[in-house]
Amino acid sequence: MSDHSQQEFDIAVVGAGLVGSTAALALANAVPNLNIVLLDAAKACMALADHSTATSVDDFDPRVVALTRDSQTLLQEVGAWPLLEAKRLCPYTDMQVWDAEGTARIAFDSSDIQEHNLGHIVENKLLVSALSERLTGAENITLLNECRVSEIQWLDGQQELNLQHDSDKPVTHVRATLVLACDGALSPLRQMMQIATREWDYGHDAIVTTVETDKAHQGIARQRFISTGPLAYLPLSRGGEGDSADEHFCSIVWSCIPERAEELMALDDREFSKELAAALEFELGDVKAVAKRFRIPLRQRHAREYIKPGFALAGDAAHTIHPLAGQGVNLGLKDVAAFVEQVQYAVTRDVPVSHYSILRRYQRQRMADNLTMMATMEGFKRLFGSKNISLRWLRNEGMRSLDKVGVLKNKIVRQAMGL
Structure with a gap:
């Protein structure tokens, strides 16, 4: 993992959970010359090497x-x-x-x-730990923990993120050509970008x-x-x-x-x-x-749009579904695969990774698949919940x-x- 203090990046991934960590690693693996920052509000995940064998339910x-x-x-x-x-x-x-x-x-x-x-x-916890171990060896990924995005704005073809730190450090700024928000179902970034959701209690x-x-x-x-x-x-x-x-x-x-x-x-x-x-x-x-x-x-939740200029949603930040078939994380990882595919597509054609046509391709691909799965799960729930x-x-x-x-x-x- 890079330890330099550079504050300008090609892509900023917000949220170092399962989806965000995988996204950062997949981007770094697919396009090695990208400069990526992974931001997270929590402390860095500790390795769990000593917990490979379980002896009780606890x-x-x-x-x-x-x-x-x-x-x-x-x-x-x-x-x-x-x-x-x-x-x-x-x-x-x-x-x-x-x-x-x-x-x-x-x-x-x-x-x-x-x-x-x-x-x-x-x-x-084991999956997050494994991803964290991989992040440690990633040369083109900078990991910034214990910082929250307090503001995001589109300036001169880049997203500028204001970071509020848990320590006494002053607010810092990160600029990125493209931001991928993987910051969970209640995504603060989704709210900052004023992306509406359709949601209801199950x-x-x-x-x-x-x-x-x-x-x-x-x-x-x-x-x-x-x-x-x-x-x-x-x-x-x-x-x-x-x-x-x-x-x-x-x-x-x-x-x-x-x-x-x-x-x-x-x-x-x-x-x-x-x-x-x-x-x-x-x-x-x-x-x-x-x-x-x-x-x-x-609660089911689905963003009405996944993209804004220089910005995209993935994982629970874009959609949450009933755990009926255990597909929530799998859908998020499919978002990651599609996002990385579109970034690769842009790089090989010398198109800016934040170009709106690239983001539209990602949204078209994932929104249709996610809506289909959500409708299927809702149908199953209604069918089997009926008396x-x-x-x-x-x-x-x-x-x-x-x-x-x-x-x-x-x-x-x-x-x-x-x-």
Whole structure:
């Protein structure tokens, strides 16, 4: 990582989370002569080399992502994937989905499409740590931590960012030809640029935690649709030697109506474990241990535009969706891949990276894909959240029929995996 004090850059990436860090690394990898700055309000991420093996539910990050093959490829390109493999990640070979209001079940099996797995479950903290390690060795990336963008303005063909530091340092200024905002769902930069959003509450809260179950998860991701909301058990690996399928740790994402969420959060660990095991119909036996629970209100949000002169949004700053299919981070990484592709396109044609035609190409490509995924997730939520008898019959028959049509089912799996 460069340590020079230059305050003019080609591209400024704001937000050093999963999407922002990947964007900075991917840009540096794709166009080595770019001068990039990565800005973040938090302190620099510490390496987690000593936490490669987990022994209890408390060792896991409650926030996990289900990475698709597309996301894996991008992380391999920036050099983060081997670091994840050296820590811990869990491939899942199967996915089972069923409806509590019927008898239908769909089983997706990676062997049916001649793949080793359907994807990988990775803890957020390990992914951020791996990306942080890669940033340390990036020559054309300057990392500025503990600073917040207090103002942004377009001056003489560049964006000027005023940075407010957490220390007693005075306000500093950074100028960049192009700014990529990856600063989260409540993106301050999006608000500064006066980009409107369309948003609404899902009427659900997500309870997230980590559990240890009586039976091994066998590398299977399980999702059960309950009348109050979907419940997902995502397999985790403790790391180290051994078969990750013969493990008993799972990440839990239980989406439910606020009243039910309040009831569940009020239970002690013993009673909550009983409710959790019963909600999955004891597929993995009893829940033996549960980590601290977190309750997160769910809200869909989509920016009405992704670009302004010399400015673009990516990741949660542009869109947030229901965690139903675990696609939020994957969509953000697809934003990154598209953004990098357009920057490369501009550089090879000697066009300024901030040229509006370049940014429009990025917006066209990503907005259509993100809206399609958001509409699909909203449709699933409405379909499985309905108590209408006709809809319940329809979704059960649909699931049963889809499970029997191997060609169509496999096509859906391949598309979801990015193959």
